[in-house]
Amino acid sequence: MSLTLQDVERLIAESELTQRALTVEVNAAAQTDFWLMFGGILVFFMQAGFAMLEVGMVNIKNTKNILIKNLFDASIGAICWWFIGFGIAAGKANSANNGFVGEDSYFLDIPMAGKSMWFFQWAFAATAATIVSGAVAERVTFGCYIVYAVGLTSFIYPVVVFFGWNGGVGGAWREENLLFDCGVTDFAGSGVVHLTGAVAAFVGASIIGPRIGRFDEGIKLPQQSVIFQTLGTLILWVGWYGFNGCSTLALGTLSNVAAHAMVTTTISAATCCLATVALTALTSADKVIDISAANNGVLAGLVSITAGCSVVEPEGAFVAGLIGAPVYMLGVWTLEKLKVDDVVGAVPVHGFCGIWGVLVPALFGSSTQYANAYYSARADKCAGIFYGGDGSSLAANVVFLLFVIGWTGATSLALFMACKMTIGVRVSVEVEESGMDDSKHGGKVFSATPVPTQEV
Numbered sequence: 001m002s003l004t005l006q007d008v009e010r011l012i013a014e015s016e017l018t019q020r021a022l023t024v025e026v027n028a029a030a031q032t033d034f035w036l037m038f039g040g041i042l043v044f045f046m047q048a049g050f051a052m053l054e055v056g057m058v059n060i061k062n063t064k065n066i067l068i069k070n071l072f073d074a075s076i077g078a079i080c081w082w083f084i085g086f087g088i089a090a091g092k093a094n095s096a097n098n099g100f101v102g103e104d105s106y107f108l109d110i111p112m113a114g115k116s117m118w119f120f121q122w123a124f125a126a127t128a129a130t131i132v133s134g135a136v137a138e139r140v141t142f143g144c145y146i147v148y149a150v151g152l153t154s155f156i157y158p159v160v161v162f163f164g165w166n167g168g169v170g171g172a173w174r175e176e177n178l179l180f181d182c183g184v185t186d187f188a189g190s191g192v193v194h195l196t197g198a199v200a201a202f203v204g205a206s207i208i209g210p211r212i213g214r215f216d217e218g219i220k221l222p223q224q225s226v227i228f229q230t231l232g233t234l235i236l237w238v239g240w241y242g243f244n245g246c247s248t249l250a251l252g253t254l255s256n257v258a259a260h261a262m263v264t265t266t267i268s269a270a271t272c273c274l275a276t277v278a279l280t281a282l283t284s285a286d287k288v289i290d291i292s293a294a295n296n297g298v299l300a301g302l303v304s305i306t307a308g309c310s311v312v313e314p315e316g317a318f319v320a321g322l323i324g325a326p327v328y329m330l331g332v333w334t335l336e337k338l339k340v341d342d343v344v345g346a347v348p349v350h351g352f353c354g355i356w357g358v359l360v361p362a363l364f365g366s367s368t369q370y371a372n373a374y375y376s377a378r379a380d381k382c383a384g385i386f387y388g389g390d391g392s393s394l395a396a397n398v399v400f401l402l403f404v405i406g407w408t409g410a411t412s413l414a415l416f417m418a419c420k421m422t423i424g425v426r427v428s429v430e431v432e433e434s435g436m437d438d439s440k441h442g443g444k445v446f447s448a449t450p451v452p453t454q455e456v
Contacts, residue, residue, distance in 0.1 A: 028252055029113065035251045036116035042242025043123035047074050047130065049235030053295075054134045056228030057344050061435025062138050063224065063445040069133045069145060076146070077126040080154035082108055085125055086118050088158035093167020093174075101162055120246070121161070124193055127243075128157045131197025134344035136204045139211050139432050142440060144419040148204060151415045157196050160404055164192045170400050172374060180392040182382035184400040185365060187261070187373065188247040190307035190357025191400055196408050198351030201342065203412040208425045210341030212432055226291055233295040240265060240302045244309040248373075257373045261309040264317035265302065268309075271321030272301025272328070279325055296345055300328035303353040307397075308361030310373035312384075316364030320357070327356045358401055360384075362394035 051070040058066050077085075084106055091102020108118065129149050136145075162168040164184045172183030186192055213219040223229075245262040248254040276297025280290050304324035305317055312320065331348025340347070364384045371379035383389035419425050426432075431439040438444060 031252060032250045033113075033116040035246060036120040036249065039242040039246025040116070040120040040123045042239050042246065043120070043127065044074070044239075046123075046127060046236050046239030046243070049232045049237075049239055050127075050130045050134065051232070052228045052235060053232030054137060054344055056225045056230075056232060057134075057223050058137050059222050059435065060224045061437055061444050063437060064441035065142075065436035066133070066137050068441065069137075070130060072146075073129040073133060073149060074126045076149045077129055077153040078122055080150055081118070081122045081125050083154065085154050085158045086110075086121060088155065089125075089161035090117070090121060090166050091162075093162075093171075100168070101159060102166065117249070120249075124161075124189065124243075125153045125157055128193050128197040128200075129153050131194065131346050131350050132201045132204055135198075135201035135342045135346040136208055137343040138436065139426050140204070140208055141419075141424050141427055143423040144208075144416070144425045147419050147423070148200065148412070148415055151411070152197075152200055156200065156408055156411045156415075157193075159407065160192055160196045163403060163407075164400055170396065170403070178396075179399060180396040182378060182392045182396050184396050185311060185361040185370075185374070185382065185393050186307040186358055186397070186400065187310045187361070188244045188306045190303055190305075190354045190360075191397075191404050194303050194306065194350040195354035195358065195401070195404050198347050198349075198354055199405055199408040200412040201346045202340065202351060203409060204416050204425075205340050205342050205347070206338075207413075207416045207420060210339060211343075212429065214341045215339050229295055230291060233298050237269060237298055237302065240269075240306075244306055248310070254373075257310050257369075260369065260372070264309045264312055264314060264320075265305055267314055267317040268305035268321035268324065269298050269301040271318050272304060272324040273297040273321075275322050275325035276300060276328060279329060283329075296328060296349060297325060299349045300324045300353045303350055304357045304360060307357045308365055311361045311365035311369045313364070313366050313369065316360070316366070316384075319364060320360045324353050324356060327352050355401055358397050359394070362389075362397045365389070365393065 047070055051067055054066045054070065055063055086108070087104060087106030088101040091105040094103055105114070110118065129152050132148060132152065133145065164170045164186050167174060170179050170184035172178070172185060174183060211221060214221060241262050244265045245258045247261070248258045251258065273294050274297070277289055277293045280293035281287050301321040301324050304320045304327070308316065308320065328348050331352030332345065335342055335347060362384055363386055366387045367379040367383040370383055374382070380388060381390055382393045385391050385394055416425060427436065427439070435444060
C-alpha cells in the first residue's frame, strides 16, 4: 500500500502530538518530584528549628543531650521509616476490611516514582518524634528515649497516617465508604502529626514526672537563651511553608492551592502571635510584653491552621489564629494544674492547638476552597458548618480526634510503662542535678547552672 503526501503529513502530525503528550507527562512527573523534594527539605529544615528552640529552653548543662536527640530523631526516624513505617503509613489499603496498616511498600519496595513521596513523608515522621523529645527533656533516660523514638516512628505514628491520610477508615482520598461521606479533613497534619506527637509527649511527661524544683514555689528553672528560642521559632515558621504548602503533593493545577495554604498559614501565625502576647500582657501582674509568648503564639497559630490551611478563607485563618491563642494558654494552665512538666510547651502548642486545628476546617472550610483542594462533587456537603456544610466533616474530624487520642494514648502508655518497669524512664537525682552532658556526652558545653535558682 502506497502512502500519499497527506498520509505522511497526518502521521507526522500524530507523532508530534504523541511526543508532546509524553513530554507533558514527563514534565508533570518531574515537577511533582521536585515539589515533594523541595517540601521535604523545608520540613526537614524544621529539625534545625526544633533544635534551636529546645536548646534555648533547657539548662545549658543539658545542651549536648538535647542536640543529639534532635539528630537521632531524624536518624532513627529514617531507618524505621525505611524498614516498616512507610509501608504501614502509605502501603496499599485492603478495601475489603478498610485495613489497619498498608499491605506493601515495606523496605522501600516501591517504584522510582514513589521515592520523592517517601522522602517527603519521612520528614513529617521525624517531626512527630521531635515533639516528644522536647517535652520530656532534662530527665528522661537515653534508653527510654531510643525506645519511644523507635516505637513512635515505626508503628504508632504510621498507623495514624494510614487512618487519616491514606486508605484507612478516615482517608479523604478513598473512592468509596468515606467516613460520614467526607473523610477526615486534615490537610497537612494538625491531628496526624502534631496531636499524635503531643499525646505521646503528655503520656511520657506524666509517667516520667517533673524536673527537680519545677513546681516548687519561688523556683524558676534556668533556660539557656531566648535568642535560640526565637531563632528556632523563625526557622520553624519558614519550614512550615513546606509542611502546609507542599502538602498539595503536586504543583501543576494545584499551585494556587499551595499558594493559598501559605497565605492562610501566614495569617494564622501572625494573628496568634499578636493575640498571645496581648493576652499574656493583660493577664500577667507586671504586664510584660513577653518574647516567649510571641514565640509560642507563632507556633500555636501554625498548628491551628495546619489541618485547614487549604480550605479556609483568609478570615477563617484569622479566626483560627485568634482562638488559637486562648486555646494555647488554656493548655499551659491545664498542665500547671496537673503538674505535668512539659519543658518546651509541646502539649499546649501541638496538643491543645492540634485539637483546635482539626476542628477549624470542619467549622470554617469554604466549599470553594474545598473544591479546589479536595473534590468539587462533595464540596457543599463537606464544607465547614459556618459555610453551609451539613456537619459531616465535623463528625468525621471528631471521630478522628478520638482515634488519635485513644490510639496514641494507649500505645504510648504501654511503651513508657514497659520502659519504667524494665530499663527505667528517669535518670538519677545526681545525674539530673549535675546535668545530662556530664553523665553521657563528655562534659558540659560551657559553665552550667547545676541546681534550680531562686527567682528574684
